[in-house]
């Protein structure tokens with residue numbers, strides 16, 4: 001990948017699925033270009049805070065895959081009582097609350113959808129903000145629980 005960058009074929013390099021700080025360090029220490037992003041499973045039940053803080057020293061930003069829990073898992077997050085009550089308070093959907101949480105937590109969320117209404121809804125998260133107390137309530141949902149097993 002570094003040879004491709006030197007040849008001008010790509011501008012930046014990203015990594016995916018590094019969950020242990022030591023593994024990330026090993027790769028960074030063996031290479032020259034710092035990763036622009038680290039794409040890991042990240043959502044309210046698996047917030048990846050330790051990795052997010054660890055990679056910050058390299059200027060690497062966390063990108064959240066399964067930002068809504070992933071296909072087959074979204075209802076577990078959407079029906080979470082904390083998430084749904086914050087959603088009701090703002091007149092927003094649970095999906096929008098989760099995406100707004102990612103934004104305010106400093107994560108790059110990449111929600112997947114094949115539904116035009118959902119895609120539109122997922123963009124409508126810039127006209128409100130979560131309070132510090134709501135952010136803390138969402139932070140408190142972390143269970144270090146992944147939905148995927150890789």
Ligand SMILES: NC(=O)c1ccc[n+]([C@@H]2O[C@H](COP(=O)([O-])OP(=O)(O)OC[C@H]3O[C@@H](n4cnc5c(N)ncnc54)[C@H](OP(=O)(O)O)[C@@H]3O)[C@@H](O)[C@H]2O)c1
Nearest residue numbers: 016065066067068069070071095110111112113114115118
């Ligand atoms: N690097 C990796 O190892 C890795 C692993 C997995 C995924 N990814 C990437 O991560 C991205 C997201 O993955 P994902 O799509 O599986 O996870 P996701 O975004 O957490 O979940 C997608 C599910 O959420 C639903 N959804 C999206 N917006 C919604 C809304 N506003 N209201 C209700 N439901 C909504 C979708 O259904 P509808 O289609 O009905 O909207 C779909 O079932 C993709 O680009 C994927 O390629 C990367």
